[in-house]
Amino acid sequence: MMEQFKIDLRSDTVSKPTREMLEAMMSAEVGDDVFGDDPTVILLESKAAAMFGMEAALFCPSGTMTNQLAIRSHCAPGSEVICDQLSHIYLYEGGGIALNAFSSVRLLNGDRGRLTAQQVENAINNPNDVHQPLTRLVSLENTVNKGGGCIYDFNEIVKIKEVCKKNNLKLHLDGARLFNALVETAVTPVKYGETFDSISICLSKGLGCPVGSLLIGDKDLISKSRRFRKVMGGGWRQAGYLAAAGIYALDNNIERLKDDHIRAKAIGKMLEEKSFIKHIYPIETNIVIAELPENFPAADFVKLLADKNVLCVSMGKHLIRFVTHISFTQNDLDYFEHVIKAIEV
Numbered sequence: 093m094m095e096q097f098k099i100d101l102r103s104d105t106v107s108k109p110t111r112e113m114l115e116a117m118m119s120a121e122v123g124d125d126v127f128g129d130d131p132t133v134i135l136l137e138s139k140a141a142a143m144f145g146m147e148a149a150l151f152c153p154s155g156t157m158t159n160q161l162a163i164r165s166h167c168a169p170g171s172e173v174i175c176d177q178l179s180h181i182y183l184y185e186g187g188g189i190a191l192n193a194f195s196s197v198r199l200l201n202g203d204r205g206r207l208t209a210q211q212v213e214n215a216i217n218n219p220n221d222v223h224q225p226l227t228r229l230v231s232l233e234n235t236v237n238k239g240g241g242c243i244y245d246f247n248e249i250v251k252i253k254e255v256c257k258k259n260n261l262k263l264h265l266d267g268a269r270l271f272n273a274l275v276e277t278a279v280t281p282v283k284y285g286e287t288f289d290s291i292s293i294c295l296s297k298g299l300g301c302p303v304g305s306l307l308i309g310d311k312d313l314i315s316k317s318r319r320f321r322k323v324m325g326g327g328w329r330q331a332g333y334l335a336a337a338g339i340y341a342l343d344n345n346i347e348r349l350k351d352d353h354i355r356a357k358a359i360g361k362m363l364e365e366k367s368f369i370k371h372i373y374p375i376e377t378n379i380v381i382a383e384l385p386e387n388f389p390a391a392d393f394v395k396l397l398a399d400k401n402v403l404c405v406s407m408g409k410h411l412i413r414f415v416t417h418i419s420f421t422q423n424d425l426d427y428f429e430h431v432i433k434a435i436e437v
């Protein structure tokens with residue numbers, strides 16, 4: 093009976109839209125977004141902008157695109173971007189900082205992907221030294237994917253903002269999983285909007301949409317980014333069907349992220365009891381990263397679980413990652429426990 097389960101914990105991007113979300117999509121009113129007359133896209137963009145107290149937003153197919161548009165719009169060729177070495181913008185966006193924005197990267201080593209204001213300040217190049225690229229942008233990630241879904245201390249973000257202001261730098265947030273941080277802290281989206289020059293949020297991760305991300309910022313940044321999006325081939329037409337999923341998610345799927353966090357902690361507890369688990373990163377949201385011993389390659393563990401219909405990914409030679417999401421139910425968690433308990437290595 094239990095064997096019929098197939099559990100996918102590779103990422104929160106694998107979740108499928110619920111029936112209610114599909115119904116919202118099917119009944120969407122649409123237009124042609126390149127002509128600027130898709131009413132549902134307009135509604136989603138203005139809803140997101142209002143939520144963060146910012147001027148405008150741009151609906152895009154992916155978080156990679158919203159991050160890259162922000163970087164392209166903030167930077168001129170020959171600029172430098174400061175970010176952590178674990179950042180998605182550096183590791184997983186195909187070298188887009190160089191390819192799209194013709195800029196270099198200053199990589200810092202933060203606490204599981206989280207920088208301090210002091211680290212940022214120390215990394216800013218002297219703008220009067222012609223040898224050095226001009227530092228123009230600081231990019232933070234919250235929550236940090238490779239840091240095990242950890243949450244930034246907002247007070248540190250405010251200090252980083254002060255450093256940026258003093259040095260005439262822009263501050264971008266890769267908030268692919270920002271809502272996971274928001275439901276666990278008392279900081280409001282408007283506070284984030286006041287602090288960052290641009291924010292990327294993903295609808296297709298914890299919020300459960302099939303596709304979509306939003307770049308949020310001031311009117312100037314968004315109109316520049318709209319132009320670059322078109323150049324990248326990202327101008328889309330009846331995108332309102334997808335925007336309707338986004339509106340549904342912002343109205344209905346934020347608070348429930350706490351359920352994903354509870355299930356991630358439960359997974360952590362089950363793993364903790366196994367002798368072959370060396371270490372588990374502190375679990376703050378929906379990501380569980382566990383370390384295996386030297387003699388146990390992550391690829392072997394991933395295969396072992398896949399043979400039992402449980403999918404996860406390796407995040408390095410000895411690191412494995414599980415991500416909980418809207419399609420991972422209590423029954424799935426019970427099956428996961430059954431599988432993990434039975435593993436003897």
Ligand SMILES: Cc1ncc(COP(=O)(O)O)c(C=O)c1O
Pocket residue numbers: 105153154155156157159180181233236237266268269294296305
């Ligand atoms: C932290 C972070 N930023 C950005 C992205 C990019 O999102 P997309 O897959 O929609 O391009 C991801 C994707 O997993 C992510 O984890």
